[in-house]
Structure formats: C-alpha cells, structure tokens
Amino acid sequence: xxxxxxxxxxxxxxxxxxxxxxxxxxxxxxxxxxxxxxxxxxxxxxxxxxxxxxxxxxxxxxxxxxxxxxxxxxxxxxxxxxxxxxxxxxxxxxxxxxxxxxxxxxxxxxxxxxxxxxxxxxxxxxxxxxxxxxxxxxxxxxxxxxxxxxxxxxxxxxxxxxxxxxxxxxxxxxxxxxxxxxxxxxxxxxxxxxxxxxxxxxxxxxxxxxxxxxxxxxxxxxxxxxxxxxxxxxxxxxxxxxxxxxxxxxxxxxxxxxxxxxxxxxxxxxxxxxxxxxxxxxxxxxxxxxxxxxxxxxxxxxx
Numbered sequence: 001x002x003x004x005x006x007x008x009x010x011x012x013x014x015x016x017x018x019x020x021x022x023x024x025x026x027x028x029x030x031x032x033x034x035x036x037x038x039x040x041x042x043x044x045x046x047x048x049x050x051x052x053x054x055x056x057x058x059x060x061x062x063x064x065x066x067x068x069x070x071x072x073x074x075x076x077x078x079x080x081x082x083x084x085x086x087x088x089x090x091x092x093x094x095x096x097x098x099x100x101x102x103x104x105x106x107x108x109x110x111x112x113x114x115x116x117x118x119x120x121x122x123x124x125x126x127x128x129x130x131x132x133x134x135x136x137x138x139x140x141x142x143x144x145x146x147x148x149x150x151x152x153x154x155x156x157x158x159x160x161x162x163x164x165x166x167x168x169x170x171x172x173x174x175x176x177x178x179x180x181x182x183x184x185x186x187x188x189x190x191x192x193x194x195x196x197x198x199x200x201x202x203x204x205x206x207x208x209x210x211x212x213x214x215x216x217x218x219x220x221x222x223x224x225x226x227x228x229x230x231x232x233x234x235x236x237x238x239x240x241x242x243x244x245x246x247x248x249x250x251x252x253x254x255x256x257x258x259x260x261x262x263x264x265x266x267x268x269x270x271x272x273x274x275x276x277x278x279x280x281x282x283x284x285x286x287x288x289x290x291x292x293x294x295x296x297x298x299x300x301x302x303x
Contacts, residue, residue: 154213171246178297
C-alpha cells in the first residue's frame with residue numbers, strides 16, 4: 001500500500017507549526033523523517049501521528065513529575081477551555097454534561113492531596129534495537145557513519161530499504177527542566193551497525209551512501225571491514241544490563257558545586273537522593289558538616 005504523503009505546508013498545518021519551524025524540528029534528535037520524491041520533500045502521515053503521540057506522552061510525563069500534578073492539570077485544562085467538574089475531573093465540554101439538580105447544593109471543594117513521591121521516569125528509546133541480532137545467511141555486520149545527530153533518521157531510512165540495523169544505547173540520568181530524568185543516548189554517536197550481504201548476489205550495497213542521514217560506509221584502505229558478530233552481541237548484552245541500572249547523575253561522595261540560590265558557588269559532598277528526588281548534600285559550615293536538601297538542577301560536578 002502506498003503511504004499517505006503530505007507536503008511541507010500540509011504537515012506544518014497539521015502540527016500547528018510554520019514550515020520553517022517544521023524544518024528545524026526534523027534536524028533535532030527526536031526529529032521527523034522525510035520522504036523525498038526528486039527534490040520535493042514530503043512527510044508520511046504515519047510519522048506525523050507517531051510524533052504527535054510521542055509529544056503527548058512527553059507532556060504527560062512532565063506533568064506527572066510536577067510536585068503538585070493535579071493543580072497543574074487543572075491549570076492546563078482552564079487554559080484550554082476544558083470543563084472541570086466539581087470533583088476535579090477534567091473532561092471535554094462536548095462530552096461531559098453533568099445533570100442539573102436544583103435540589104442539590106454545589107459540592108464542596110476537594111482539598112488537593114498531599115504530593116506523593118514522584119515515580120522514577122520511564123526510560124525513552126530513540127531507536128528500538130531488533131529483537132534478534134543473529135546474522136542472516138551470507139551476511140555480516142558492517143559500520144555506517146551517519147551525519148551529525150541523524151542516527152535515528154539514517155536507521156529509519158535504511159530499514160525502509162530492508163537493511164537490518166542496530167544502534168547500541170546508553171541510559172544516563174540528566175537534568176531536564178530542573179528535574180532528574182533518564183534519557184537514552186547512542187553508545188557510539190554518529191555510528192550505526194548494519195547487516196550486509198557478502199555473497200555478491202543478494203541485496204546491493206549501493207543505496208546506502210545515498211540514504212538520507214547516512215554519510216558513508218566506514219572503510220579502511222578503501223575496503224569496508226567486517227565487525228565481529230560476537231562484539232555486536234556483547235554490546236547488546238551490555239545495553240540490556242545498563243538499561244536496568246542507568247548511570248546516575250551523581251554518586252555518593254562526589255564533590256559538587258551549588259549553581260543557584262543563596263549558597264551558589266559553595267562546594268559540597270553529594271550523599272544520596274530522598275523520596276522526593278531531591279539531592280542530599282553535606283555543606284561545611286563553621287568546620288562542621290551540615291546536611292541540606294537541594295534540587296538536582298542546582299548542582300553540578302566539580303572539575
């Protein structure tokens with residue numbers, strides 16, 4: 001079935017963006033893949049829908065990470081002219097139509113619940129590695145050099161041409177909007193593993209260099225070297241282990257410096273993270289260690 005293609009103007013109108021903003025968006029890490037027909041640039045409807053769903057999940061994740069998510073949800077609902085019933089449940093005015101009861105008084109305002117410990121954010125995945133990394137008959141792993149920050153674009157377009165790809169990921173904790181969050185990053189930026197036919201009678205390698213997002217096939221002395229399949233499997237195993245134990249932003253005993261607030265510029269020793277995901281540090285005041293809680297976004301490692 002031929003995919004539904006939209007022009008740049010149609011795609012921008014669907015996402016509520018200008019064509020210029022849409023062009024900038026597709027060069028980002030989480031950018032949109034494009035489908036080229038000659039010099040014309042098109043977007044697949046399936047890619048736009050996937051992007052919209054991803055943005056909705058990111059928005060919900062950010063809201064749930066807020067210290068008081070329910071008041072924030074109500075504020076968002078009011079700004080979007082969404083009706084809120086007396087029990088604090090948001091609904092669209094065309095769907096939610098409470099029955100009018102003249103004999104009942106308005107329900108009392110419900111006191112906002114005490115904020116609970118925020119759940120650990122789920123780990124995003126820029127590119128899902130194939131479940132089976134075993135080699136196909138007469139195939140071997142090779143290395144592709146992608147354009148800067150376009151690994152995802154290269155993999156998407158290589159897979160559309162039936163090339164099997166794999167990009168090992170690292171899961172690390174970073175500060176996003178002042179809060180710690182686990183993010184996925186390429187283990188080897190600008191490089192992707194791809195399976196290629198070595199018999200000379202199977203799928204041609206020639207489309208690789210002209211694939212969107214690809215710079216070239218890695219070569220030494222003019223010849224592309226094979227990558228040992230055991231090395232690829234070892235990287236995949238390491239990725240799976242590291243995914244369940246991502247690299248923490250700080251470790252106990254790290255020297256940190258406060259970057260904001262009344263104690264800005266003062267060095268401290270990082271201890272741990274409390275139930276509210278605030279950092280516990282020790283300040284040296286009057287030659288005595290003083291414990292203190294602080295937001296992770298107000299700290300950075302020394303050195």
